[in-house]
Amino acid sequence: MPDLAPEITLALAGNGTLFGPPPAEVLDPVPQADLRRSIVAGVPSLLADLSSDQRNVLLTLARIVATLETNEILPKEEAAQLVAHRLSPQTRELLLTARQMYVEGVNDEAAGATWAATKPAARDAATELISEIASFDVG
Numbered sequence: 001m002p003d004l005a006p007e008i009t010l011a012l013a014g015n016g017t018l019f020g021p022p023p024a025e026v027l028d029p030v031p032q033a034d035l036r037r038s039i040v041a042g043v044p045s046l047l048a049d050l051s052s053d054q055r056n057v058l059l060t061l062a063r064i065v066a067t068l069e070t071n072e073i074l075p076k077e078e079a080a081q082l083v084a085h086r087l088s089p090q091t092r093e094l095l096l097t098a099r100q101m102y103v104e105g106v107n108d109e110a111a112g113a114t115w116a117a118t119k120p121a122a123r124d125a126a127t128e129l130i131s132e133i134a135s136f137d138v139g
Contacts, residue, residue: 005030005038010073032071036138039064043130054122055098055108055115061129062095068136077103083132091125094118 009030011023020026030038043064050057059076066072066079074082080099084092097118101111108115 003038003042005035006067006073009035013073033139035071036068036136039067040133040138043133047126050122050126051119053108054119055101055106055111058095058098058122058125058129059102061126061133065129065132065136068133068138083129086132087125087128090121091128094121094125095129 008023008027012027012029015022015024017023043061046057046060056076059080062083063074063076063079065083066074069082077099080095080102084095084099087095097115101107101115
C-alpha cells in the first residue's frame with residue numbers, strides 16, 4: 001500500500017479525530033526514508049490515471065517533488081507553486097493552470113475542451129515532473 005505512509009504522516013500532522021484518541025497517541029511517526037520510498041512507489045499508478053484525471057495527477061506529481069525537497073507533505077496548491085519555477089515554460093503553465101483549477105474546484109470534465117486539448121502536453125509535463133522526482137535520492 002504505497003499510499004499508507006503519506007496517509008499516516010498526514011493524519012499525524014493534523015492529529016485530529018472524529019472518535020477515539022488522537023493519531024499521535026496510537027501511531028508512530030513514519031520514518032522519512034519510508035515516506036520517500038512510498039510516495040515514489042505510487043508514481044506508476046498515478047500515470048495510469050493521467051488521461052482521466054490529469055489535473056490531480058500533475059498536482060500530485062508536483063506534491064511528490066515538493067515532499068522530496070522539503071520532507072513535508074504540502075497542500076497540492078502550495079506544492080505546485082513551490083516547484084513550478086524550475087520547470088519548462090510549457091510544463092509550468094500547465095501545472096499552474098491545474099493549480100488554479102484545483103483552487104477553484106474545477107475538475108477535468110468541467111474544464112471542457114480547452115483543458116482536454118492539453119492531454120499531449122500533460123504527458124510531457126508528467127515526464128518532466130518524474131525527471132524531477134528521479135533527481136532525488138529516495139534510498
